[in-house]
Amino acid sequence: MKILFIGSRLFDDAAWYAKKHEIETIITESNEKAMNLDLADKKYIVPRGMEEPINIAIKEDVDAVIPLIGIDPPLTDVGLMKEKLEKENNIPVIAASSNTAQLAANKYDTKQMLTKNNIKTPKFKKLEKPYQIQDLENELPIVLKTPDGQGGVGVKIALNTEDIQDFIKDKNNIFTEKFVQGTEISIETLRWKEQTIALAPVYKGDTTLEGTHPLSKIKQAPLNISGIDNQQHNQAIRDLAEKLADMVKVEGTMDIDILHDARNNENYVIELNTRPSGTRYMTAATTNIYPICQLIDMACGTWSPENVKKEMKSYYATELPVGDFPENRQTPKIKQFSGENSYIVHGPKHYQRVTIRANSKENLNNLTYELVPDYARENNIKFI
Structure with a gap:
């Protein structure tokens, strides 16, 4: 099995899994100084755009292409590449079509689509x-x-x-x-060959008038909102996410942003993102399902929602924007949790975040205060 990955910044999320399954990996990247290039079996430094990745996919006779692009502008071109390679070369591209990517990238068109289909949006x-x-x-x-x-x-x-x-x-x-005063939620949804499964709703903090960026907020899972039946509510969010994924016919992964208005107990869809999610480590922490690794399973033809359900776990998890993780602590190099009570450090220097998971709230509290005691005390972190 040989897979071409487009973009190296997120490749460390996939490299360990590809190696485990003895998959030959190739990266195309426009920045010769980009991170993670050394993790692939072969690399190509190419101009921006999809023309060269198309040529390399054909020349290398790859079995599939997985774009690891975390911003919206190139995604429509990725969709056009998908249509070309799948139609003309029978090479699957694990990504959204150009129409779906274009819809998701245009936030106004997304809201019009939601309204037309009677899905609540502010x-x-x-x-x-x-x-x-x-x-x-x-x-x-x-x-x-x-x-x-x-x-x-x-x-x-x-x-x-x-x-x-x-x-x-x-x-x-x-x-x-x-402006809706409420709770910010993200949920990742996987879809391939018209089969769909939504993963775990992740709490991303409360809305603020300051417009605090989600990366600067403390995240938690499973989602727990006071005063409601959270089991029922979380299932309703999963159902909504799967409905949306099927509606726009996404392929690969889609991140859905939702606002929960506690005053009227309503969920409002804010936007769709047809790219790897910023909450992917939280998803992996709480479910043990690694979204980018799932894209590899899609490429290999082994993916199904039934397999995901069988593998899915339920842990307590949090993600903290610590800035710089303590240098005196050993940092796992592989982006994989090492056990039920473990952690992953990610992000560039001075903007690091640590995602922690545990098999109980008590253990999550204990591990958090053990790993980043100063940060935990300063922010009075406690999971109850």
């Missing part, structure tokens, strides 16, 4: 020039977005007139979204 509207700032002032606080926003870029929670004026400056394509 109230929104497109702004037309000349912008009427006084109308927006009556709706403060309000979320301002551009359709191609991602990772906090192109998104602003406006609290006053100055915020509005600052955001609309030099922008031609803006829409508004009602």
Whole structure:
């Protein structure tokens, strides 16, 4: 078995699994100084775009292609590559089609699709020039977005007139979204050959007027919201995620962002992302299902929701944005949990995060305070 991976930044999530299954790996990467290049059996430094990866996939006669791209702009081109290689060369590409990727990348079109299909999303509207700032002032606080926003870029929670004026400056394509006070949730969903399974809903913190980036928040799983039946609620989120994945006919993995409004006990879908999720380590921690490794199973033809269900576990987990993990602690090099009570450190220096899992809340507390005692005490971390 030979697989071509496009992009090396996330390859350490897959390398250990590919090696375990004796899969020959090839990487294409546009940055010759990128991380993880040495983990592959062969590497190619190529120009940006999909033309060279297509040529290399054909030349190397690979069995499948797995794009490991964590940003939206290239994903439509990835979808076009998928259509070409699958149709003309019978090489499966474990990624979304160009139409699905384009829909997910355009946040306004996504919300229109959700509304058309009677799926709840916060109230929104497109702004037309000349912008009427006084109308927006009556709706403060309000979320301002551009359709191609991602990772906090192109998104602003406006609290006053100055915020509005600052955001609309030099922008031609803006829409508004009602600010919802509630709980931020992500759930990863796997889909291949028209078979679908949603994994674990992950708590990403509460919404804030400051617009704190999800990477700066403490994450927890399983999702536990006070005052509701969490078992029933989490299943409802899984059902919704699978419905959405089937609706847009995604292939590979899709990350779905949801807001839970506790005041009316409603879930609002915010956006879809047809790329590896920023919560993938939390998903692996709590379920023992590694989403990127699942893409390899799809490429090998061994994947099925039934297999995922059989392998799925249920652990307690948290992810902490520690900045720099203590240097006096040994850091696992392989991006795999070593046991029921274990951890993974990930992210670049000064922006590191540690994902911890355990078989009980008590053990999760104990391991957290053992690994990062200063951070845990400063943030008064306790899982109850």
